[in-house]
Amino acid sequence: xAEKKKLSLKREPMPRQDPKLxxxxxxxxxxxxxxxxxxxxxxxxxxxxxxxxxPGCPVEVDIPGFIRWIQEGDFAKAVQTxxxxxxxxxxxxxxCPQEDQCEKLCVLAKKGAPVAIGRLERFVADYEAQQGCxxxxxxxxxxxxxxxxxxxAGPSGLTVAxxxxxxxxxVTIFEALHEPGGVLVYGIPEFRLPKAIVQREVDFxxxxxxxxxxxxxxxxxxxxxxxxxxxxDAVYLGNGAGLPYFMNIPGENLNGVxxxxxxxxxxxxxxxxxxxxxxxxxxxxxxxxxxxxGNVAMDSCRTALRLGSEEVLCVYRRSRVELPARQEEIxxxxxxxxxxxxxxxxxxxxxxxxxxxxxxECIRMELGExxxxxxxxxxxxxxxxxxxxxxxxxxxxxxxxxPLVASTTPGLEINKWGYIVADSTTGATSRKGVxxxxxxxxxxxxxxxxxxxxxxxxxxxxxxxxxxKGC
Amino acid sequence: xxxxVLKKMLSPEIKLYKIRSPLIAKKRKAGQFVVVxxxxxxxxxPLTIADSDPREGTITLVVQEVGMTTKKMGLLKEGDVLWDxxxxxxxxxxTEKFGTVVCIGGGVGNAVVYPIAKAMKAAGxxxxxxxxxxxxxxxxxxxxxxxxxxxxxxxxxxxSYGKHGFVTDELAGLLKDGLxxxxxxxxxxxxxxKAVCDxxxxxxxxxxxxxxxxxxxxxxxxxxxxxxxxxxxxxxxxDGPEFDGHQVDFDLLVARLRMYLPEExxxxxxxxxxxxxxLTKQAASxxxxxxxxx
Numbered sequence: 001x002a003e004k005k006k007l008s009l010k011r012e013p014m015p016r017q018d019p020k021l022x023x024x025x026x027x028x029x030x031x032x033x034x035x036x037x038x039x040x041x042x043x044x045x046x047x048x049x050x051x052x053x054x055p056g057c058p059v060e061v062d063i064p065g066f067i068r069w070i071q072e073g074d075f076a077k078a079v080q081t082x083x084x085x086x087x088x089x090x091x092x093x094x095x096c097p098q099e100d101q102c103e104k105l106c107v108l109a110k111k112g113a114p115v116a117i118g119r120l121e122r123f124v125a126d127y128e129a130q131q132g133c134x135x136x137x138x139x140x141x142x143x144x145x146x147x148x149x150x151x152x153a154g155p156s157g158l159t160v161a162x163x164x165x166x167x168x169x170x171v172t173i174f175e176a177l178h179e180p181g182g183v184l185v186y187g188i189p190e191f192r193l194p195k196a197i198v199q200r201e202v203d204f205x206x207x208x209x210x211x212x213x214x215x216x217x218x219x220x221x222x223x224x225x226x227x228x229x230x231x232x233d234a235v236y237l238g239n240g241a242g243l244p245y246f247m248n249i250p251g252e253n254l255n256g257v258x259x260x261x262x263x264x265x266x267x268x269x270x271x272x273x274x275x276x277x278x279x280x281x282x283x284x285x286x287x288x289x290x291x292x293x294g295n296v297a298m299d300s301c302r303t304a305l306r307l308g309s310e311e312v313l314c315v316y317r318r319s320r321v322e323l324p325a326r327q328e329e330i331x332x333x334x335x336x337x338x339x340x341x342x343x344x345x346x347x348x349x350x351x352x353x354x355x356x357x358x359x360x361e362c363i364r365m366e367l368g369e370x371x372x373x374x375x376x377x378x379x380x381x382x383x384x385x386x387x388x389x390x391x392x393x394x395x396x397x398x399x400x401x402x403p404l405v406a407s408t409t410p411g412l413e414i415n416k417w418g419y420i421v422a423d424s425t426t427g428a429t430s431r432k433g434v435x436x437x438x439x440x441x442x443x444x445x446x447x448x449x450x451x452x453x454x455x456x457x458x459x460x461x462x463x464x465x466x467x468x469k470g471c
Numbered sequence: 472x473x474x475x476v477l478k479k480m481l482s483p484e485i486k487l488y489k490i491r492s493p494l495i496a497k498k499r500k501a502g503q504f505v506v507v508x509x510x511x512x513x514x515x516x517p518l519t520i521a522d523s524d525p526r527e528g529t530i531t532l533v534v535q536e537v538g539m540t541t542k543k544m545g546l547l548k549e550g551d552v553l554w555d556x557x558x559x560x561x562x563x564x565x566t567e568k569f570g571t572v573v574c575i576g577g578g579v580g581n582a583v584v585y586p587i588a589k590a591m592k593a594a595g596x597x598x599x600x601x602x603x604x605x606x607x608x609x610x611x612x613x614x615x616x617x618x619x620x621x622x623x624x625x626x627x628x629x630x631s632y633g634k635h636g637f638v639t640d641e642l643a644g645l646l647k648d649g650l651x652x653x654x655x656x657x658x659x660x661x662x663x664x665k666a667v668c669d670x671x672x673x674x675x676x677x678x679x680x681x682x683x684x685x686x687x688x689x690x691x692x693x694x695x696x697x698x699x700x701x702x703x704x705x706x707x708x709x710d711g712p713e714f715d716g717h718q719v720d721f722d723l724l725v726a727r728l729r730m731y732l733p734e735e736x737x738x739x740x741x742x743x744x745x746x747x748x749x750l751t752k753q754a755a756s757x758x759x760x761x762x763x764x765x
Contacts, residue, residue, distance in 0.1 A: 176690050178508060178515075178555040186692075215557035217690060221494055242692045246704060253697055253704060253723055255730045262693035270514065270687065276741045279514040279540060280687075281734030355726030402691050404709070 009112030012041035014119055019335040023305050026190045026273055029332060030094070030122075035075070038123040042070035045115045046107060053102040053117060058452025059086045059159070063102055063117055070120060076131070079124040087162035087208075088155065088201045088451065090129065091184060093122025094193050096448045097326050129200055141168040146465040149174060149232040150210075151218045151405065154182020155447045156238035156438030158205050159454030160461070165208040167462050172232075173205075174216045179269060182240055183439075184447065186269040187261070189299050191306065192329075195268075219404035224412070224434060233468060234433045234461050237420060238454060241439035242402025246395055247291065251349030256283060256357035260292070260300045260396035267303050285392025287311045289360050291346055292396035293323040298330065300394045301338040312338050313390065317345040317365050317378045343367075345378065347385060349393055360388045399444050409434070419443055427457030435461055473553040476529055481611040482604075485535050485579055486545055487521070493528030495520070495558050501590035502564030502681065502713055505530070506689035508555040509547070514540055517686045517708070519583040520559060521612075530556075533582030533611070539738040546746070560689045561712045564679070566590040570653035573645070574620070575638050575667055576602045577659025581612045583681055584658040589619040591656070597621050599650075601641045603659075607632035639666045652676050657716060661725045668716040680716035682707045682724060685731070699723050 015031040016022075022029050033041065047064040054063050061082050069078035082089045098104075098118035106114030146169045150157045153175035161171045179185050181198040206212060218224065218239070227235050244259035246252050263282070266272040270280035288304045290297050293316035304312045314333065316323060319342050323330055334340070343365045350359040364384035367376035401418035413421040413430035420429055420436040427435040437453030439445060477489035495505060504519045522531040536542045547553075564587050572591045576584035581602045592598045600620040604610040605628045617623045624641045625633030634641060638659070646652070655678040657667040664680045671678040684696035684707040691709035698707050701718035705711065 176557065177688060178557070186688075215555045217557060217560065220559055221498055242690070243706070243709075244692070244694045246694070248704075253699060253727070255726060259694040262687060262695050265687055265693050271512070275734065276738045278512045279738060281514075281731045281738070283730070354729075355723070402709075404690065 009108075011044070011113040011116050012037045012119075014116070016332075019332075019337075022191065023302075023336040024308075026306055028194055029191050032126055033119055033123040035073075035123075035127070038070055038075075038120060039073060041116050042067045042120055044108065045071070047071075048107060052105040052107060053115075056102040056105040058101070058448050059092075059455050061086050061089075061102075061121070066124065067115065067117070067120060070124065075124050075127045079128040082121060082124065083204075085455070086451070087159055087205055089121050090125035090197045091155070091193060091201055092448055092451070093118050093120075093125055094197070095184075095188060095446075097446060099327065101448070129197075141166065143170065144168045144465065146170065146233045146468070147172070147231050148234045148236065148461060148465070149218075149227045150236045150238060151224075152176075152182060152238040152240055152438070152440075153180035153202070153212060153214075154238060154240050154438065154450065155184060156240075156450035156454040157182070157236065158202065159451040160236045160238065160435075160437070160458045161210040162205040162208050163455060163458030164461060165205070165210045167458075169462070169465060171210040173210055173212045174218050174222075175212065175214045176217045176239070177269065178215050180212055180214060182238075186265045187296065187299070189264065189268055189303050191302065192299065217404070219408040224405065224409040224431075228433060233465055234435065236427070236454075236457055236461065237405055237429070237434065237436035237440055238438045238450070239402065239405050239440050241399045241444045242404075243400045244395070245398050245400060247346060247397065249346060249348050251351055251357070252395070254349055254351040254357045255355050256285065256351075256391060257349060257393045257395065258283070260290070260296045260394055261399065263300055263394050264296070264303060267307065273303075273307055282307065283392060284308050285357075285390065287313070287390045288392040288394065289313045289315050289341075289346075289388060289390040290394045290396055291315045292398070293318070293325060294396065294398070295325045295329055296398075297396035298325045298333045298338075300396050301333050302336060304392075304394065305336055305338065309392070313341045313388065314338055315341045315344050315346060315360075315362065315388070317343065318375065319343055319367060322375050341388070343378065344388075345380065346393075350387070357391050357393055360390050360393055361385055362388050401440060401443075405440070417443065423460075425456055426460035427453060428460060433464065473556045475547055475549050475551050475553070478547070478549050481533065482609045484537075484609065485533060485582075485611050487582075488532045488534065488544075489524075489529045490532060490553060490556060491528055492530050492556055493525075495556065496523040496528050496530050497525045499523050499530065499559035500563035501566060501586040503559035503561050504689075504712060505532070505556050505558030506560060506686065507532075507544075507553055507557075509540065509543055510554050513543075513554060515555075515687055515689065516540055517560070517683070517689055517712075519586075519681070519712075521582045521585055522589075522615075533579060535579035538735045539742045542739075543742065557689065561708060562710070564590060564656075564713060566594045568595040570596065571651060572596045572598050572654045572656065573642065573650075573652050574598055574600045574616075575642065575655065575657040575659070576600070576612075576616070577638055577663040578604055578609065579611070580659030580663070581610075581616060584656060585612050585615050585619070587656050587658070587681075588616060592619045592621075596654075599645070599652075600624070601626065601638045601645075603627065603633075603638040603641075605629065637666070638663065639670055642667065643670055646670075646674055654679065655716075656680075661721050661728065664716060664719075665721040668719070668721075672717050678716040679713050680719060681712045682714060682719065683712070684708075684724065684727065698727075
């Protein structure tokens with residue numbers, strides 16, 4: 001009987017801010033489960049003996065384990081279970097693409113809807129924060145006397161730092177920007193991931209003993225060799241992808257054209273949405289074209305709306321099914337009023353005499369044969385050019401490797417795109433004692449994949465350090 | 472860290488700051504810059520490192536008060552601390568023995584060209600400096616530049632000091648007199664750099680300029696600072712800030728520097744109001760304090 005009840009096919013919906021309201025504020029869109037909703041949703045989990053969901057998680061969270069605690073109403077134990085393998089549950093519960101990972105593999109997925117693992121993870125992480133401290137920081141382990149430098153305080157670096165600190169190593173994180181969090185603070189907007197939550201997770205990693213140095217650019221202020229020759233026994237490079245791609249079309253340097261990185265950094269990291277209370281300005285277009293179809297494009301579209309743009313167009317050269325963004329984010333954007341201009345490709349950006357954007361010429365596309373990525377290749381329709389009436393363009397078509405660390409580290413192997421070559425299971429690079437992971441190895445990917453790489457590298461670094469003398 | 476250990480007025484609009492920043496002082500090379508943030512709500516803005524003293528652990532920044540943030544910096548006192556200073560950023564100047572190098576500075580550019588002249592001199596070059604300003608009161612770092620130059624020429628637009636005219640006039644005169652030049656380094660307002668480049672191009676003299684684009688992160692991540700050099704988009708923060716002046720699209724640089732003028736005006740008005748209030752309050756408290764003593 002109990003079994004039958006558990007097989008409820010309906011997921012507990014996520015309470016969200018009304019689209020009309022939220023399109024004009026920067027508060028979080030998803031409001032989170034109440035304890036009752038969490039228990040109700042958790043009750044759907046079969047707590048499989050051989051869970052399929054766990055292998056879908058890059059950091060191997062004991063998913064049935066933590067959900068079982070929610071079923072029993074012990075949220076503190078639930079969050080402890082997650083934190084055994086994941087330092088950043090409040091972040092992952094919000095921004096992980098669970099639909100492509102754990103939830104995709106949930107046995108209930110085939111029968112209707114998978115258990116809302118991400119929402120439950122978020123719930124217990126937020127519960128912990130509200131309660132103050134129900135999680136015990138792991139007992140102090142004896143210091144190994146080994147020192148590790150972590151380059152970049154993004155998701156990957158924070159994971160490595162947290163894991164190694166737990167194992168008794170002394171860790172220093174070097175962050176180039178003035179705030180830790182990497183893409184979590186400069187890229188992902190407040191309405192999807194409040195900064196206070198990132199700060200909370202960073203504080204947790206610091207509470208484990210990791211030291212943080214901000215405004216410290218490795219490659220300029222100190223090189224990897226200087227770190228290795230100095231006080232550090234190993235280095236982890238998690239400095240992220242960096243250089244924004246542009247389309248290389250005429251008019252791209254006109255005033256009013258932003259890379260998504262710049263647009264989001266101004267709004268998120270620099271709080272330009274609060275200008276002039278905060279000093280950093282941001283241009284608010286009347287009619288804005290965001291070029292690209294990934295999560296960063298969705299974040300840019302939704303940020304533009306919230307800043308006060310009248311119309312926001314998402315311009316993507318393929319069709320709806322190929323949009324790389326999470327379904328949830330596409331739906332959110334659409335509900336808020338973002339218009340999707342699919343199968344359109346920009347050809348040039350037009351400007352006035354003063355150098356400001358006045359429009360964007362596009363060509364219509366149609367889908368041809370599949371390309372090497374397996375997606376149908378967009379092909380221009382001859383003679384279909386037209387002018388899109390916009391006064392701002394945000395280019396969100398991805399980013400490449402920042403060469404700074406690699407170019408100042410002799411002997412560090414990089415691939416033809418400039419990404420660091422690292423072993424996929426250990427993160428080991430061509431340099432002894434130097435490990436790497438996250439976007440600087442894979443190219444722009446997800447927060448959780450970067451964390452997974454961090455987790456693997458932490459294990460390998462620990463093993464490496466223990467092989468060294470004096471540990 | 473980041474404490475202002477010395478503040479000096481160089482001209483009514485330009486101030487010099489020595490900032491305690493031992494690591495940067497040790498590492499920085501000529502031509503590099505830092506990105507500064509004054510307070511928690513502040514914007515990030517780039518400043519060229521004019522000099523450093525590795526022993527005392529300080530870097531020197533020379534700041535022209537052109538907008539709200541630089542004016543706000545001007546209100547800081549010795550002992551105050553800058554919230555963030557990150558650097559050294561950008562590629563250092565290529566300093567080798569070229570032969571005769573003419574270093575040209577205009578306005579606050581005299582502070583940017585100074586470390587380059589110093590490095591060029593140290594690399595064994597014959598350094599001829601041409602520094603200029605609108606008027607005598609605005610001319611800065613004359614003595615510093617003189618000390619690292621084999622020869623120095625000073626111009627003012629209004630003729631109140633040195634030669635009457637522009638730095639380009641002086642360079643044109645030297646070239647006309649048959650001076651053989653291997654390299655020109657020109658740093659100042661875009662219009663000045665453009666004028667120098669037009670002149671040196673006709674003489675086929677390699678010319679390096681340093682571009683003062685708007686920046687946010689300063690490490691290549693945002694692309695705010697993009698410039699066009701030889702028809703290609705480059706990032707001033709990581710590919711520069713120095714480029715071959717003959718290849719630079721100065722009109723684009725000027726247009727992009729104007730991007731936030733309306734916002735800057737708005738920020739300035741808000742700031743002036745706030746500072747005005749603060750000063751009024753201070754005056755009030757000063758006068759009440761005076762009464763107490765009285």
